Amino acid sequence: MSADFPNITILGGGLLGGSLAMALEESGQPVRLWARREETAQAARETGISGATSHLAEAVRAVDLLVLAVPVGSMPALVSQALEAGLPAGCLVTDVGSVKRAPHQEIPPLLAGRDINFIGSHPMAGSEQNGLAAASADLFQNAACLLTNDEVAPPEKAAALERFWQGVGCRTTWMSAAAHDELVARISHLPHVVAAGAALVCLQNPADGRFGGGGLRDTTRVAGGNAGMWAEILTENRQALLDPLRETIASLSEILAHLESGDQQAARQWLAAAKQQRDTLNTIC
Template sequence: MFDSLTIIGPGLLGASIAMSVMEHKLTQTVHVWARNEAKRKLCSELPWCTHVHASLIDAVKDSDLILLCTPVDTMVPLLESIAPHLKAGALVSDVGSVKNSICQGAEQVAKGSTLNFIGSHPMAGSEKGGMEHASGDLLKGAPCILTPTEQTDLMHLNLLEDFWSQLEMHTSCMSPQDHDSLIARISHLPHIVASLLAASLDEMSEDAFRHAGGGLKDTTRIAGGNPDLWQSILAENTEAVLRSISVFESVLESLKSSIETKDFDHLNHILKRGQRVRKRIEQSDPFNA
């Protein structure tokens, strides 16, 4: 499929992908580029990494598939840097949580080069970042959304779909715009809500938290994610995120009003809607979609 793979940015997702690729024997060679020297040294000692590079150009020049696994606001500049140095037929993809701005940037870069770029979003992760939390099983059973455009070559798209499928992911395709609208609702908004809930408790004492049950820990778990990473995600998807916040505000205001007016039938209706949707989420299975 791909004789060689380059991971640009071996964090949680990048390292997990490399582990899974080697476990599934999808390639013989995994190149890694990391900006940080200490991270490069650590990668050189790990079995899933065959070549570590301080030079970004050296990391990509001989690879068949290059995956950008860095924060979303760094991806277009990286594409600009590597595009002139890719070998003929090489495919570039990413793992970012925002697609429209990246795909538009890639199209601009491609106008002056032979860049072949298709967006990917493996919907796998954890609030615990870094390669120290990476696992070859992280991707197993998770969805992966590909975002081809009108310029996408069908052969490259089929190769990329096959790549993610062989890592035991369930692939689907949609436009970059549809992706960003969907992910704002089902990923970005949940992180915002979890972070706001946690932030609203900032003035509470440690003794108060000792009395908290599992509900608080469950609902604030993803607030533990990297704030800098999430700032870049939300900044790259502002329009869709704001639309999602407006929908949430409407439901929250309706609930608040039902309590203020003692309309407890309506309150019960909202709570039942939440229960019903939660059951739908639990019952959803990407492999049977």
């Protein structure tokens, strides 16, 4: 059991919420998992998450750490509902959202004067699959977890949250919400857009896919993610995403020009520069 957070509740029974609950259960940490639908809570109990419930008041009772594992756009309303259901003073609220500026703007005002702090969390773990059926207790092993404390919650709470994520296998790093959104726009959100664009072009005739090799599947894999969820993420982070997207279009225009002119040397240099950048992943990951 966590000495920092004896009572942990996760709101949201999807891929990340379910995986986090499984990881905690596997470590011997009691956890409550709340799902909006009773059938989801029942499915969670059947997977071994004994504290799964669809009753919000039961989920937030005496909680020390509340983890928001719902879409970013749903978080403020859910926090308000949790407060009405009895979210206690002294607890810490965090999230697992892919965007951080919006939660930091919208959640702390709801908690003002209640002795409840908010610190953002973004475990860089996931899958093109979604829902509780895709959840895994190992999802967070060796994943980066980006932490944001823009409202400067007490250092002891920040340290406790960092230990929490390290306890489920994450590598933690602190940054501002703005820096977070700029970073993930390039390393997470832009790759999803590029994969989606490749899927649209490469598979204009879906039957052609049966001839594709591993490169086609690797390049387009994340495009198989939930379209509604990703539309929300990209729109929420559009301020940070637009410049990298324009840079990508400009870079593709370069190789287009090289090929139109038949300049093999320039094309080789473009590809070699890309290989050099890609090879750095092998030394840091």
